[in-house]
Amino acid sequence: MELCAGGRTLLAGADLRARAGEKVGLRGASGCGKSSLLKSAVGLFPLAAGEVVVDGVSLSPATAGAVRARVAFVGQEPALGAETVRDALLLPFRFKAHRDRRPAERRLLETLDSLLLPASIMEKACARVSGGEKQRVAMARALLMGKTIFLVDEITSALDPESKRVAMEALFRPELTMLSVSHDPEWLARCDRVVSFEGGRLEEAEGGT
Amino acid sequence: MSGHLTLPALLVTYALMLLPLALFVRLRLGLVRVTLVALVRMSVQLALVGLYLKWIFELNRPGVTAAWMGVMLLTANYDVLGKAGLRRRLFFSRTLMAIGASVGGTAAWFVLLSIRPDPPYDARYAIPIVGMLLGNTLRSNVLGLERFYGDIRRNEAEFETYLLLGAALDEAVRPYLRTAMRAAINPSLATMASMGIVSLPGMMTGQLLGGASPTAAIEYQIGIMISIFVSMVLAVLLNVRLTLSVAFDAYGRLRSEIFR
Numbered sequence A: 001m002e003l004c005a006g007g008r009t010l011l012a013g014a015d016l017r018a019r020a021g022e023k024v025g026l027r028g029a030s031g032c033g034k035s036s037l038l039k040s041a042v043g044l045f046p047l048a049a050g051e052v053v054v055d056g057v058s059l060s061p062a063t064a065g066a067v068r069a070r071v072a073f074v075g076q077e078p079a080l081g082a083e084t085v086r087d088a089l090l091l092p093f094r095f096k097a098h099r100d101r102r103p104a105e106r107r108l109l110e111t112l113d114s115l116l117l118p119a120s121i122m123e124k125a126c127a128r129v130s131g132g133e134k135q136r137v138a139m140a141r142a143l144l145m146g147k148t149i150f151l152v153d154e155i156t157s158a159l160d161p162e163s164k165r166v167a168m169e170a171l172f173r174p175e176l177t178m179l180s181v182s183h184d185p186e187w188l189a190r191c192d193r194v195v196s197f198e199g200g201r202l203e204e205a206e207g208g209t
Numbered sequence B: 001m002s003g004h005l006t007l008p009a010l011l012v013t014y015a016l017m018l019l020p021l022a023l024f025v026r027l028r029l030g031l032v033r034v035t036l037v038a039l040v041r042m043s044v045q046l047a048l049v050g051l052y053l054k055w056i057f058e059l060n061r062p063g064v065t066a067a068w069m070g071v072m073l074l075t076a077n078y079d080v081l082g083k084a085g086l087r088r089r090l091f092f093s094r095t096l097m098a099i100g101a102s103v104g105g106t107a108a109w110f111v112l113l114s115i116r117p118d119p120p121y122d123a124r125y126a127i128p129i130v131g132m133l134l135g136n137t138l139r140s141n142v143l144g145l146e147r148f149y150g151d152i153r154r155n156e157a158e159f160e161t162y163l164l165l166g167a168a169l170d171e172a173v174r175p176y177l178r179t180a181m182r183a184a185i186n187p188s189l190a191t192m193a194s195m196g197i198v199s200l201p202g203m204m205t206g207q208l209l210g211g212a213s214p215t216a217a218i219e220y221q222i223g224i225m226i227s228i229f230v231s232m233v234l235a236v237l238l239n240v241r242l243t244l245s246v247a248f249d250a251y252g253r254l255r256s257e258i259f260r
Helices: A033-038 A065-072 A085-094 A096-101 A105-114 A118-124 A130-144 A161-171 A185-190 B008-014 B018-026 B034-059 B062-084 B090-114 B123-156 B156-164 B174-194 B202-209 B214-247
Strands: A004-006 A008-011 A023-027 A071-074 A149-153 A177-182 A193-198 A199-203
Touching: A004 A033, A004 A161, A008 A033, A008 A096, A008 B018, A008 B123, A023 A033, A023 B214, A033 A177, A065 B034, A071 A130, A085 A118, A105 A118, A105 A130, A105 A185, A118 A193, A161 A185, A161 B090, B008 B156, B018 B034, B018 B123, B034 B062, B034 B123, B090 B123, B123 B156, B123 B214, B174 B214, B202 B214
Parallel strands: A023 A177, A023 A193, A071 A149, A149 A177
Antiparallel strands: A004 A008, A193 A199
């Protein structure tokens, strides 16, 4: 694939693959295009050349909905897009694509609990939850939607140690495939592979397990 | 009292302008020149339109009336896009269709079904009513379109989150349509709520000064307010609906080149 922005080539001749369940870490200097690469996987950043294939489905305008249905994107400060946390968790199930899959209350509580979030957070205004809690709510929402592929952009940089531990526990599950941008040595050490952005190319880097 | 102001009466009214002009000079606000230019422009433009409308009303030919309304519509559409900060090249034909259909449809309903002039295309009714609808639709659509596309641009991460959560484009834009619609109609709702108590609207005032009975003036005013409201709501909705396909790419991303 090839990525360009503002007339500048960010990435050329790159080939990045992740097997099911694999955790791939991405690292590189600020502004080198790591986040753009993640966004290109869900059609939110245009590819100058090349192709994105998710579970055998080639990303195109016609398949973007199907690809996005499998992929979760969690950023540093995720937009929850609703007034309260409960509304945010149930937001996807108000859209036609997921309307018939609204989770039961018990499943909501179990998912929150697995991310060490108390049940009371559901009634909290999204504007009043911390950055770390927002990330966990975004993860809980993705898990409720049954997403198994996660694109994660620098989520640990603003987290306290406890929130970071919980985020790692949630995302390094064997059944999840993850492509994550990070500068955190502890995070990268837990990845199966680490890929480095070097001079507009992707190179296998040392690190990972 | 006569039905119109005589030239000496008009000059007396112009004399009223000496007061703000004198204050501008005294306070050294630097506003004398712009005020005089605006005053002269307003006077010349209205005098010319007055002459032109007099000719159109006397002629009362459907083709001429329609042509003048077309000029009004093109000008309004040009202004809407310019003031909303959107590229005319991309949007012009679509917003023209939206504004034309909503103003034309509402005006036709009000004139042909409520007023029922004889002949039905009577320029004396058609032109002022289309003018009032266009003026108000223009203001509301500038607010609505600017708010709609501006909000999506300002909240790009949130908008993209909706797409990633499975929203179709029309579902993802709905929160922004809601706030845009509120921004567009709020001034009208406020005016409607205070009308008659806080203010007497221009059309009604004009009719009363022209010698119409208060009852007749109120009847027309109610009709025109309802028509304005319907027309502006339809125009904002149609404008958004018709411009979506050029404003977003095939992946649902807002195209940055739509902004000027």
